Amino acid sequence: MTRGFDADCLATREILNRVGDKWSVLVIVILGDGMRRFNDLKRSIDGISQRMLTLTLRSLERDGLVKRTVHPTNPPSVDYELTPFGRTLLAPVAELALWAQRHRPEVQRARDAYERAEKGTGRAGKR
Amino acid sequence: MTRGFDADCLATREILNRVGDKWSVLVIVILGDGMRRFNDLKRSIDGISQRMLTLTLRSLERDGLVKRTVHPTNPPSVDYELTPFGRTLLAPVAELALWAQRHRPEVQRARDAYERAEKGTGRAGKR
DNA sequence: CTGGATCCAGGCCGATACTG
DNA sequence: CAGTATCGGCCTGGATCCAG
Numbered sequence: 667m668t669r670g671f672d673a674d675c676l677a678t679r680e681i682l683n684r685v686g687d688k689w690s691v692l693v694i695v696i697l698g699d700g701m702r703r704f705n706d707l708k709r710s711i712d713g714i715s716q717r718m719l720t721l722t723l724r725s726l727e728r729d730g731l732v733k734r735t736v737h738p739t740n741p742p743s744v745d746y747e748l749t750p751f752g753r754t755l756l757a758p759v760a761e762l763a764l765w766a767q768r769h770r771p772e773v774q775r776a777r778d779a780y781e782r783a784e785k786g787t788g789r790a791g792k793r
Numbered sequence: 794m795t796r797g798f799d800a801d802c803l804a805t806r807e808i809l810n811r812v813g814d815k816w817s818v819l820v821i822v823i824l825g826d827g828m829r830r831f832n833d834l835k836r837s838i839d840g841i842s843q844r845m846l847t848l849t850l851r852s853l854e855r856d857g858l859v860k861r862t863v864h865p866t867n868p869p870s871v872d873y874e875l876t877p878f879g880r881t882l883l884a885p886v887a888e889l890a891l892w893a894q895r896h897r898p899e900v901q902r903a904r905d906a907y908e909r910a911e912k913g914t915g916r917a918g919k920r
Numbered sequence: 921c922t923g924g925a926t927c928c929a930g931g932c933c934g935a936t937a938c939t940g
Numbered sequence: 941c942a943g944t945a946t947c948g949g950c951c952t953g954g955a956t957c958c959a960g
Contacts, residue, residue, distance in 0.1 A: 686813020
Protein backbone atom coordinates (compact mmCIF):
# COMPACT_ATOMS: atom_id res chain seq x y z
CA MET A 667 0.00 0.00 0.00
CA THR A 668 2.96 2.25 0.47
CA ARG A 669 4.99 1.18 -2.52
CA GLY A 670 4.03 2.85 -5.76
CA PHE A 671 1.22 4.66 -4.04
CA ASP A 672 2.10 7.99 -5.58
CA ALA A 673 2.61 6.43 -8.96
CA ASP A 674 -0.77 4.75 -8.78
CA CYS A 675 -2.44 7.97 -7.82
CA LEU A 676 -0.75 9.72 -10.66
CA ALA A 677 -1.93 7.05 -13.08
CA THR A 678 -5.44 7.43 -11.75
CA ARG A 679 -5.37 11.15 -12.07
CA GLU A 680 -4.05 10.80 -15.60
CA ILE A 681 -6.93 8.56 -16.61
CA LEU A 682 -9.48 10.77 -14.93
CA ASN A 683 -8.12 13.78 -16.72
CA ARG A 684 -8.47 11.93 -19.98
CA VAL A 685 -11.92 10.61 -19.27
CA GLY A 686 -13.09 13.41 -17.02
CA ASP A 687 -13.20 16.07 -19.68
CA LYS A 688 -16.45 17.48 -20.81
CA TRP A 689 -17.50 14.87 -23.37
CA SER A 690 -15.40 11.69 -23.33
CA VAL A 691 -17.63 9.67 -21.04
CA LEU A 692 -20.70 10.59 -23.00
CA VAL A 693 -19.04 9.39 -26.18
CA ILE A 694 -17.81 6.20 -24.53
CA VAL A 695 -21.21 5.36 -23.12
CA ILE A 696 -22.94 6.00 -26.43
CA LEU A 697 -20.38 4.03 -28.38
CA GLY A 698 -20.89 1.27 -25.83
CA ASP A 699 -24.15 0.65 -27.66
CA GLY A 700 -22.40 0.06 -30.96
CA MET A 701 -20.84 1.72 -33.96
CA ARG A 702 -21.89 5.24 -34.85
CA ARG A 703 -21.20 7.77 -37.57
CA PHE A 704 -19.92 11.26 -36.93
CA ASN A 705 -23.07 13.26 -37.39
CA ASP A 706 -25.00 10.49 -35.74
CA LEU A 707 -22.91 11.07 -32.62
CA LYS A 708 -23.22 14.80 -32.97
CA ARG A 709 -26.97 14.57 -33.05
CA SER A 710 -27.04 12.11 -30.16
CA ILE A 711 -25.11 14.33 -27.83
CA ASP A 712 -26.81 17.60 -28.61
CA GLY A 713 -24.88 20.50 -27.24
CA ILE A 714 -21.47 19.40 -28.43
CA SER A 715 -19.75 21.38 -31.14
CA GLN A 716 -18.20 19.53 -34.03
CA ARG A 717 -14.89 20.83 -32.87
CA MET A 718 -15.17 19.22 -29.46
CA LEU A 719 -16.55 16.01 -30.93
CA THR A 720 -13.59 15.82 -33.27
CA LEU A 721 -11.10 16.55 -30.52
CA THR A 722 -12.72 14.07 -28.15
CA LEU A 723 -12.76 11.31 -30.75
CA ARG A 724 -9.15 12.03 -31.69
CA SER A 725 -8.08 11.82 -28.10
CA LEU A 726 -9.90 8.55 -27.59
CA GLU A 727 -8.52 7.17 -30.82
CA ARG A 728 -5.06 8.23 -29.82
CA ASP A 729 -5.30 6.27 -26.60
CA GLY A 730 -6.50 3.17 -28.40
CA LEU A 731 -10.00 3.32 -26.95
CA VAL A 732 -11.85 4.10 -30.15
CA LYS A 733 -11.41 2.82 -33.68
CA ARG A 734 -12.03 5.13 -36.61
CA THR A 735 -13.05 3.69 -39.97
CA VAL A 736 -13.24 5.78 -43.12
CA HIS A 737 -15.47 4.63 -45.98
CA PRO A 738 -14.29 6.10 -49.31
CA THR A 739 -17.85 6.62 -50.51
CA ASN A 740 -19.44 9.76 -51.84
CA PRO A 741 -20.26 11.59 -49.71
CA PRO A 742 -17.62 10.19 -47.38
CA SER A 743 -18.69 8.65 -44.11
CA VAL A 744 -16.73 7.71 -41.01
CA ASP A 745 -17.58 5.13 -38.40
CA TYR A 746 -16.49 5.20 -34.80
CA GLU A 747 -16.61 2.28 -32.40
CA LEU A 748 -15.04 1.18 -29.15
CA THR A 749 -12.04 -1.08 -29.47
CA PRO A 750 -11.94 -4.19 -27.28
CA PHE A 751 -9.59 -2.21 -25.09
CA GLY A 752 -12.08 0.61 -24.94
CA ARG A 753 -14.75 -1.82 -23.86
CA THR A 754 -12.74 -2.74 -20.79
CA LEU A 755 -13.12 0.85 -19.68
CA LEU A 756 -16.87 0.67 -20.15
CA ALA A 757 -17.41 -1.37 -16.97
CA PRO A 758 -15.70 0.96 -14.48
CA VAL A 759 -17.26 3.95 -16.12
CA ALA A 760 -20.68 2.34 -15.94
CA GLU A 761 -20.02 1.72 -12.26
CA LEU A 762 -19.37 5.38 -11.69
CA ALA A 763 -22.32 6.32 -13.84
CA LEU A 764 -24.54 4.15 -11.69
CA TRP A 765 -23.24 5.84 -8.57
CA ALA A 766 -23.93 9.21 -10.13
CA GLN A 767 -27.48 8.32 -11.06
CA ARG A 768 -28.27 6.82 -7.68
CA HIS A 769 -26.74 9.52 -5.52
CA ARG A 770 -27.43 12.66 -7.43
CA PRO A 771 -30.36 13.66 -5.23
CA GLU A 772 -28.25 13.07 -2.13
CA VAL A 773 -25.49 15.29 -3.48
CA GLN A 774 -28.05 17.90 -4.33
CA ARG A 775 -29.48 17.77 -0.82
CA ALA A 776 -26.03 18.01 0.75
CA ARG A 777 -25.29 20.99 -1.40
CA ASP A 778 -28.48 22.74 -0.41
CA ALA A 779 -27.85 22.00 3.25
CA TYR A 780 -24.36 23.43 2.93
CA GLU A 781 -25.66 26.62 1.41
CA ARG A 782 -28.17 27.02 4.20
CA ALA A 783 -25.71 26.25 7.00
CA GLU A 784 -23.28 28.71 5.50
CA LYS A 785 -25.64 31.57 6.16
CA GLY A 786 -26.23 30.60 9.77
CA THR A 787 -22.60 30.23 10.83
CA GLY A 788 -21.37 33.48 9.45
CA ARG A 789 -19.28 31.99 6.67
CA ALA A 790 -18.50 34.06 3.65
CA GLY A 791 -21.12 32.52 1.44
CA LYS A 792 -19.96 34.15 -1.70
CA ARG A 793 -21.47 32.37 -4.63
CA MET B 794 -32.28 1.99 -22.06
CA THR B 795 -33.91 4.82 -23.94
CA ARG B 796 -35.78 6.41 -21.07
CA GLY B 797 -33.82 8.87 -18.99
CA PHE B 798 -30.73 8.19 -21.03
CA ASP B 799 -29.83 11.81 -21.48
CA ALA B 800 -30.56 12.60 -17.86
CA ASP B 801 -28.36 9.74 -16.71
CA CYS B 802 -25.55 10.87 -18.94
CA LEU B 803 -25.88 14.36 -17.57
CA ALA B 804 -25.73 13.05 -14.02
CA THR B 805 -22.66 11.06 -14.90
CA ARG B 806 -20.98 13.99 -16.48
CA GLU B 807 -21.83 16.10 -13.49
CA ILE B 808 -20.20 13.66 -11.12
CA LEU B 809 -17.18 13.28 -13.34
CA ASN B 810 -16.75 17.00 -13.47
CA ARG B 811 -16.84 17.11 -9.71
CA VAL B 812 -14.52 14.20 -9.21
CA GLY B 813 -12.53 14.56 -12.40
CA ASP B 814 -10.80 17.76 -11.45
CA LYS B 815 -7.14 17.86 -10.77
CA TRP B 816 -7.07 16.78 -7.12
CA SER B 817 -10.39 15.42 -5.83
CA VAL B 818 -9.67 11.77 -6.50
CA LEU B 819 -6.29 12.01 -4.88
CA VAL B 820 -7.87 13.46 -1.76
CA ILE B 821 -10.63 10.87 -1.74
CA VAL B 822 -8.23 7.99 -2.08
CA ILE B 823 -5.95 9.31 0.64
CA LEU B 824 -8.86 10.00 2.98
CA GLY B 825 -10.02 6.47 2.25
CA ASP B 826 -7.18 5.42 4.53
CA GLY B 827 -8.54 7.44 7.41
CA MET B 828 -8.74 10.87 8.96
CA ARG B 829 -6.09 13.43 8.07
CA ARG B 830 -5.17 16.95 9.06
CA PHE B 831 -4.78 19.79 6.61
CA ASN B 832 -1.02 20.04 6.40
CA ASP B 833 -0.81 16.29 6.61
CA LEU B 834 -2.82 16.12 3.40
CA LYS B 835 -0.80 18.88 1.88
CA ARG B 836 2.43 17.00 2.52
CA SER B 837 0.94 13.74 1.28
CA ILE B 838 -0.07 15.12 -2.05
CA ASP B 839 3.04 17.10 -2.85
CA GLY B 840 2.52 19.45 -5.71
CA ILE B 841 -0.81 20.82 -4.55
CA SER B 842 -1.02 24.42 -3.39
CA GLN B 843 -2.82 25.24 -0.18
CA ARG B 844 -5.27 27.13 -2.27
CA MET B 845 -6.24 24.12 -4.36
CA LEU B 846 -6.33 21.86 -1.32
CA THR B 847 -8.71 24.25 0.38
CA LEU B 848 -10.91 24.56 -2.67
CA THR B 849 -10.95 20.82 -3.25
CA LEU B 850 -11.84 20.06 0.36
CA ARG B 851 -14.53 22.73 0.35
CA SER B 852 -16.06 21.29 -2.77
CA LEU B 853 -16.06 17.79 -1.31
CA GLU B 854 -17.48 19.02 1.96
CA ARG B 855 -20.14 20.92 0.10
CA ASP B 856 -21.28 17.76 -1.62
CA GLY B 857 -21.41 15.83 1.64
CA LEU B 858 -18.49 13.58 0.77
CA VAL B 859 -16.05 14.88 3.36
CA LYS B 860 -16.54 15.92 6.96
CA ARG B 861 -14.53 18.79 8.41
CA THR B 862 -13.85 18.94 12.15
CA VAL B 863 -12.28 21.96 13.80
CA HIS B 864 -10.48 21.52 17.12
CA PRO B 865 -10.35 24.80 19.04
CA THR B 866 -6.82 24.15 20.30
CA ASN B 867 -3.77 26.36 20.06
CA PRO B 868 -2.49 26.23 17.45
CA PRO B 869 -5.79 25.29 15.81
CA SER B 870 -6.07 22.02 13.91
CA VAL B 871 -8.65 20.70 11.49
CA ASP B 872 -9.41 17.10 10.65
CA TYR B 873 -10.84 15.86 7.39
CA GLU B 874 -12.40 12.48 6.82
CA LEU B 875 -14.74 10.79 4.39
CA THR B 876 -18.36 10.67 5.39
CA PRO B 877 -20.19 7.34 5.08
CA PHE B 878 -21.64 8.79 1.91
CA GLY B 879 -18.16 9.64 0.69
CA ARG B 880 -17.10 6.07 1.33
CA THR B 881 -19.71 4.81 -1.09
CA LEU B 882 -17.88 6.71 -3.78
CA LEU B 883 -14.62 5.09 -2.82
CA ALA B 884 -15.51 1.75 -4.41
CA PRO B 885 -16.27 2.99 -7.95
CA VAL B 886 -13.29 5.30 -7.83
CA ALA B 887 -11.05 2.46 -6.72
CA GLU B 888 -12.42 0.47 -9.64
CA LEU B 889 -11.38 3.15 -12.06
CA ALA B 890 -8.06 3.59 -10.30
CA LEU B 891 -7.38 -0.11 -10.73
CA TRP B 892 -8.16 0.15 -14.42
CA ALA B 893 -5.81 3.08 -14.70
CA GLN B 894 -2.97 1.29 -12.98
CA ARG B 895 -3.41 -1.88 -15.00
CA HIS B 896 -3.81 -0.30 -18.39
CA ARG B 897 -1.51 2.66 -18.23
CA PRO B 898 1.24 0.91 -20.21
CA GLU B 899 -1.28 -0.11 -22.84
CA VAL B 900 -2.51 3.45 -23.20
CA GLN B 901 1.07 4.61 -23.47
CA ARG B 902 1.78 2.08 -26.18
CA ALA B 903 -1.34 3.04 -28.10
CA ARG B 904 -0.31 6.64 -27.89
CA ASP B 905 3.16 5.93 -29.18
CA ALA B 906 1.79 3.82 -31.99
CA TYR B 907 -0.57 6.64 -32.92
CA GLU B 908 2.27 9.12 -33.08
CA ARG B 909 4.28 6.82 -35.29
CA ALA B 910 1.39 5.97 -37.59
CA GLU B 911 0.64 9.65 -37.94
CA LYS B 912 3.97 10.26 -39.61
CA GLY B 913 3.57 7.39 -42.04
CA THR B 914 0.13 8.35 -43.32
CA GLY B 915 0.85 11.97 -43.97
CA ARG B 916 -1.21 13.34 -41.12
CA ALA B 917 -0.39 16.71 -39.66
CA GLY B 918 1.42 15.44 -36.60
CA LYS B 919 1.76 18.77 -34.94
CA ARG B 920 2.74 18.19 -31.33
C1' DC C 921 -20.77 14.63 -44.69
C1' DT C 922 -16.54 15.07 -42.13
C1' DG C 923 -13.67 17.59 -40.60
C1' DG C 924 -9.55 21.56 -40.25
C1' DA C 925 -8.23 26.57 -38.86
C1' DT C 926 -8.85 30.60 -36.40
C1' DC C 927 -10.53 33.81 -33.00
C1' DC C 928 -12.09 34.66 -28.54
C1' DA C 929 -14.14 34.27 -23.75
C1' DG C 930 -14.23 32.14 -19.28
C1' DG C 931 -12.59 29.19 -15.81
C1' DC C 932 -8.97 26.57 -13.65
C1' DC C 933 -5.06 26.64 -11.27
C1' DG C 934 -0.43 28.26 -9.42
C1' DA C 935 2.43 31.79 -6.85
C1' DT C 936 2.59 34.98 -3.52
C1' DA C 937 1.36 37.77 0.35
C1' DC C 938 -1.40 38.38 4.38
C1' DT C 939 -4.62 37.06 8.65
C1' DG C 940 -6.21 34.81 13.14
C1' DC D 941 -1.49 25.69 11.69
C1' DA D 942 -5.17 26.70 8.65
C1' DG D 943 -6.78 29.32 5.94
C1' DT D 944 -8.22 33.96 2.73
C1' DA D 945 -7.24 37.48 -1.08
C1' DT D 946 -5.37 38.84 -5.26
C1' DC D 947 -3.10 38.61 -9.60
C1' DG D 948 -1.98 36.46 -13.78
C1' DG D 949 -1.14 32.69 -17.21
C1' DC D 950 -2.74 28.81 -19.55
C1' DC D 951 -5.91 25.79 -21.34
C1' DT D 952 -10.61 24.36 -22.41
C1' DG D 953 -14.18 24.86 -25.11
C1' DG D 954 -17.65 27.58 -28.17
C1' DA D 955 -18.62 30.10 -32.72
C1' DT D 956 -17.60 30.72 -37.16
C1' DC D 957 -15.63 30.16 -41.56
C1' DC D 958 -13.44 27.21 -44.94
C1' DA D 959 -12.04 22.72 -47.47
C1' DG D 960 -12.10 17.92 -49.37
